[in-house]
Amino acid sequence: MAALRGVDLDITAGKFTAIMGPSGSGKSTLMHCLAGLDTVTEGDVFIGDTSITGMNDKQLTTLRRDRIGFIFQQFNLLPTLTAQENIELPLAIAGRKPEAEWFEQVIGKVGLRDRLHHRPSQMSGGQQQRVACARALVSKPEIVFADEPTGNLDSRAGADVLDFLRTSVDDLGQTIVMVTHDPVAATYADRVVFFADGRIVNELEKPTAETILDTLKEIDRPGSPVSAARS
Amino acid sequence: MFRATMKSLLARKLRLVLSALAIVLGVAFVSGALTMNSTLSEAFSSAYDTAYEDVGLQVTAEAPLADSVDAAAPKPLDAASVERVKGVSGVNDATGVVRVPGARLIGKDGKVPSGSSQRFGQAWSDKWGAPKLREGNAPRTADEIAINAALADKTGFKPGDRVGVLTLQPRREFTIAGVVEFDGRPDFVAGEQTVIFTEPVAQELMLGQAGAYSAVNVGLGSGADAAALKSDVSAALGQGFEVRTGQELADDQAGASKGLLTTITSLLLGFAAVAVLVGVFLIVNAFSVVVAQRTRELALMRALGASRKQVRRSVLLEAVLVGLVAWIVGAALGLLLGRVVAGVVADEDSGLAVGGFTVSGTALVVSFLLGVGVTTLAAAVPALRASRVPPIAAMREAAAVADDRPGRKQTIVGLVLLVIGAVLLALGIASEALPALFAGVLFAFVATAILIPAFTRPVVNVLAKPVTRSTAARLGWLNAVRHPRRTAATAVSLMIGVALVAGMSTVMRSLQHSATETVDNQLSADLSIINLSSGNVPPTVSPAALQQIRALPDVASVAGYASEYGEVNGNKQFLFSWDDQAAAAAIVGMEFTQGSANGSGAVMNESTAERLKLKAGDQIKLQMGRGDALTLPVTGVYKDTTVADRVTVPWSAAQAGFRTDQPSQAYIDLRDGASAEQVKPTVESLLAGSPEVEVQTKKDLVETVGNGIGTIILVVQLLLAVAMIIAILGVVNILVLSVLERTRELGMLRSIGMIRGQMRRMVTTESVLISLFGALTGVVLGTVLGVAVVKGLRGEGITALSVPWVLLVVYLVAALVVGWLAALGPGSRAAKLKVLEAIAYE
Structure with a gap:
């Protein structure tokens, strides 16, 4: 069975897009395909003007390195490196140096200036995830993908991370796609795309917690066309 | 508990197979040596039995x-x-x-x-x-x-x-x-x-x-009993005769032939020792890791009511099973190996029929004890650690429980042992006492193995200096020092082999240097007529040819030489004899401190005289291989020379008492101005009738003496090859583990843009650093201990110290290669990880 069916989605540059949907709906698969981690069997994926369909492993890897940023639910920092080294890792892998001004700006936004020489084991979960955010932004990617970035955090630390993502869109013009099942997290986005059974089933602009919850209820209601298709 | 053990064993089979391979090799070498021995012994025995079957x-x-x-x-x-x-x-x-x-x-x-x-x-x-x-x-x-x-x-x-x-x-x-x-x-x-x-x-x-x-x-007439006839004949003949039955004769002869096997047997047993020694560390390492990984699982079992004993037993049971498998595989390999070697040896001595296998019970029992015993013993420490896991650990993060820093207690014990070792070595060197020396070597060895985690980080950090600019290599370096204990335990397996060989090579090279130096300095002969590869019966030099050589215009003097075992006052003693005592005294540089060599009696060097409690003027009773005992005076004692330090008997006595009256070697002094190279062909042509000997200039002789020991040094390097192969297994083992443990990290690295080549480079760097660290420790330890032994053995004729620098560098390069080879599999495994699965890996 195909995980995604006839999905046609445009991500607007400089905007914060959230993808929501029940587990198994295909939202993670969608994000993986968009990010060049997984390949589509049919159709095409573009980053900017570049089609990534048909790229080989090396091309995809370089694409991810230079043009895409990632934030994971599990933070995924290297325990052997300090915060600063973790942040600079994508650039180091590419053999480049960070731009000092941009680096300062990102560090300032993420509020980690006094933690730069700490190792992940010496930091709280929220701090670790902010390091991961800085890592995603440091190489000035065209797009940042965040996979349940608040899933492992308490609400306070989660709010810090979401604030940071919001400001990086507003102040730095960053494009962000976030997969989440948390309606509160989704309210930080400019647009929410709802997903079920490998299809886009709804969309909201300027969402609020209430409109999001209503839409989710609608999707999950027995007898709805989507539920019928599933059973 | 048994089912749980089996399950855990199967889940970790790759890792256990790798560590068991060292034991497999050890078992194979031991059972191979024993099988070869029994197969050939059997062949020799049956050959001689038939050879003497007609003889009553x-x-x-x-x-x-x-x-x-x-x-x-x-x-x-x-x-x-x-x-x-x-x-x-x-x-x-x-x-x-x-x-x-x-x-x-x-x-x-x-x-x-x-x-x-x-x-x-x-x-x-x-x-x-x-x-x-x-x-x-x-x-x-x-x-x-x-x-x-x-x-x-x-x-x-x-x-x-x-x-x-x-x-x-x-x-x-x-x-x-x-x-x-x-x-x-x-x-x-x-x-x-x-x-x-x-x-x-x-x-x-x-x-x-x-x-x-x-x-x-x-x-033997029909129906006669050999044993009965033997006692009749012995009684009738009385003193002076020896009577043996055909069977006894066959056994004696076969026994002598079996002596040939000792060298090959000890070589194989040497390999086995190295394999097992290294294997012990691999097993300890593998089981420690398994226990650390299973901490939560073990704690859960404890929380569910399993006793400490049960936990301990489950780990030991795992070890016994691994040992059993290693034994079965190793013993089977060993039988094959033994049979093949036996065939090769028999072929060399053509005509010996090797029929099938002779599987000795000893081979099976010894290899069983080795395989299962060593594995179980090695797993005892991890088993104990497993039983100490508290039930509460089930609730904690696994990583928090595994303590990976070098323990302070361990460091103190290591330091104490090191000090004891150093004192023993110093004592051994000062007093030339071998037991102290070897105990010191042992202590230093064990102390280093214990202390190695304490200096893993600093040393590896220095080794990594040249490569830290590349991000992939830098990450590999950080991974190498992430678990210093584990890195250390892996490096130790390499260290042992390298230290052993570096030490032995240092001693052998010094021995070689001393021997050639002795020949060079102490033997003044311009030309030597020798055969270094003599068989059971010494080669002979035609005395007539020696006379012709003496008559050559360029030749100043010639000393023909023969040697054989005899008894001096009832003590077994190697005897020398020269057909021209005066020439010999000049050629080997005898300086008499008592009396002189006047040809009418025996002379000897000071140490021999001291050992036999003799001085010039004493009478000795001399028994040689032929003839009755002689009574001779000691006419002179000379300073030790290291080339002729034995009892020298007069030529006339040797001609009567040695096996043959011909010399077996000869040394030639040329007149001033004569060239050895020019005289050599003339001498060679005169010796056409003595095909067993060859003429060597002093330079040739120094080379020949050196080559003999050079061969032994080469054989020693084979030991290293075995140790290296096993060490590769250890490194592979730990890398596979690292890759597995860090799956999620690796997935992250791939997703943020690390290409496959960089992944490989990262794993290779970790591997090479671990190997290099092990080899470097081994080289340093081995050389230090080798030098200590050389110093302590100065009384045994090792007077020169010669460190095999080139070999030591070769070992380090070999370690680089080992590291690179070991990283091939795990590196490509890391490179080929499916990014998505890896990020989701728990």
């Missing part, structure tokens, strides 16, 4: 030396003695035979054909052991001989050819009358070379006495 009893004259040596000539039985044996009641079928080692047929290339087996000279006899003619006739005249089929095959001679034969006398020419085989066998036993003369010629050439025999063979 054999009567020989009692050898004059109590501890008869292989090379000693048999004491001849004169005709009267043979008649006495014939006259003993109950004996009705007795024949005097001549069969003595030492007849060397000269091949078509002018050399004596090679072979580790005996070269017999025998009298033709129609009676006992009558050889069957394959071609030609029996020897009928004094200048005819028959040779055995093996010798004919080896040399390509056939009946009618004129050949030269060396015996007690210099080369004599004969015509081959026939080629023989024994009782339908293509050959006698163990590829021996046999020359058969007519009886009078054999008596003259092999025994040096007309009408004499080397033995009397007594046939």
